[in-house]
Amino acid sequence: MRATMRAAVCVRAGGPDVLEIREVPLPVVRKGWSLIRVMAAGLNRSELRTRQGHSPGVRFPRVLGIECVGVVAGSTDPALPEGTTVAAVMGEMGRAFDGGYAEYTLLPDALLMPVRTTLPWPTLAALPETYLTAQGAVDALRIGPGARLVIRGGTSSVGMAAASIARAHGVEVAATTRRPEKAAGLRSAGVGHVVLDDGGPLRLPWPERPSHVLDLVGADTVVDSLRLAGRGGTVCVAGSLSGWLIRDFEPIAMIPSGARLTAFHSDDAKGSAGAAVLQRVVGEVEAGVHQPHVDRVFALDDVVAAHEYMEGNRAAGKVVLQPRLAA
Known part of the structure; x- marks a missing residue:
C-alpha cells in the first residue's frame, strides 16, 4: 500500500x-x-x-x-x-x-x-448525514398521515430528504426557498407546495396553521416558525443554515401556549444507533421510494x-x- x-x-x-x-x-x-x-x-x-x-x-x-x-x-x-x-x-x-x-x-x-x-x-x-438527520427530525416531530408540514430551508439536502420521507408517510408538504428557480427540484422531491421566502410573512397554501414545522434555517427563523405553528403545533429545529444562536430568546414570551419546540441532532444517529436506519433508507432508495x-x-x-x-x-x-x- x-x-x-x-x-x-x-x-x-x-x-x-x-x-x-x-x-x-x-x-x-x-x-x-x-x-x-x-x-x-x-x-x-x-x-x-x-x-x-x-x-x-x-x-x-x-x-x-x-x-x-x-x-x-x-x-x-x-x-x-x-x-x-x-x-x-x-x-x-x-x-x-x-x-x-x-x-x-x-x-x-x-x-x-x-x-x-x-x-x-x-x-x-x-444519504448518511442527510437522511439520518431527516428521518430523525421527522420522528421527533411525531408526524402522521394527514398532517401538514412546512419545511423551512427546503432546498437543503436535509430539507429535500425530509420532504421525500414525509410524502411517503402521507403528509402534505410545503417547503420554502428564496430562489424561484429551485422550485422544480423541490417538487421532484415530493413537495406539494413551494413557498417563496422573500423575507416577509410566508404565504402558506392553507387557511389554517400547519400542524408541524421543520426548521432547517435555524437561529433567524425559529421564533417565526413557532408563530406559524401556533397553539398545539410542533416545531423541530434540525439545521443551522443561519447560525447557532437565537439572540434575545425569551421562551415564555416567544413559545405559544401549548406549542412544542424540539430538536434533532445527527450525532444521535452515528454508528450502531443509525446503522439499521441507514440500511433501510438505502433499500428504500434502491426501490425508488426516495430519489436523493x-x-x-x-x-x-x-x-x-x-x-x-x-x-x-x-x-x-x-x-x-x-x-x-x-x-
Whole structure:
C-alpha cells in the first residue's frame, strides 16, 4: 500500500482558499480504528462554518468532513474485513480528528456502519448525514398521515430528504426557498407546495396553521416558525443554515401556549444507533421510494470550488466530493 495519500487540508480559518491539496502520510491502522478508502464524501454547511473558524474546539491544520462512504482498507476488527462497504457520520469526524476530505481516513470502529448496496458512490454519499438527520427530525416531530408540514430551508439536502420521507408517510408538504428557480427540484422531491421566502410573512397554501414545522434555517427563523405553528403545533429545529444562536430568546414570551419546540441532532444517529436506519433508507432508495438529489459532484482537486458553490447557496440538494484514487 502507498505510504502517502492526497487530502484537502484546512490550514487555518478563512475563506475557501484555506483548503489546500497536500500529500500527507497514510494513517496507520491501530486497535479500535480502521482505515477507510474514501469513495465519496457528502459536503455539509457545518464544515463551511468550521473552515470559517466558528467551531472553537477545532485546531488547524485539519482534514474536514463529517461524513463519508467507502471501503475498509485495513482493520484489527474481525467484524470489519477488508473490502466491506461502510458509511460514517459525525462523532467528531473532521473536528477532533481528520475526516472525509481525503483519499483515505482513519476512523473509530464504533462510527462505522456496514452497508449492503448497489448504489453508485455519489448517491450513497448523499444519504448518511442527510437522511439520518431527516428521518430523525421527522420522528421527533411525531408526524402522521394527514398532517401538514412546512419545511423551512427546503432546498437543503436535509430539507429535500425530509420532504421525500414525509410524502411517503402521507403528509402534505410545503417547503420554502428564496430562489424561484429551485422550485422544480423541490417538487421532484415530493413537495406539494413551494413557498417563496422573500423575507416577509410566508404565504402558506392553507387557511389554517400547519400542524408541524421543520426548521432547517435555524437561529433567524425559529421564533417565526413557532408563530406559524401556533397553539398545539410542533416545531423541530434540525439545521443551522443561519447560525447557532437565537439572540434575545425569551421562551415564555416567544413559545405559544401549548406549542412544542424540539430538536434533532445527527450525532444521535452515528454508528450502531443509525446503522439499521441507514440500511433501510438505502433499500428504500434502491426501490425508488426516495430519489436523493445529488446536485453536483466535485473532484478532490476542486474542493475550493465546491466550498465556493456551497457558500454561495447555489445547490438544490447534496453536494458530493469524490476523490480520484490511484489504482
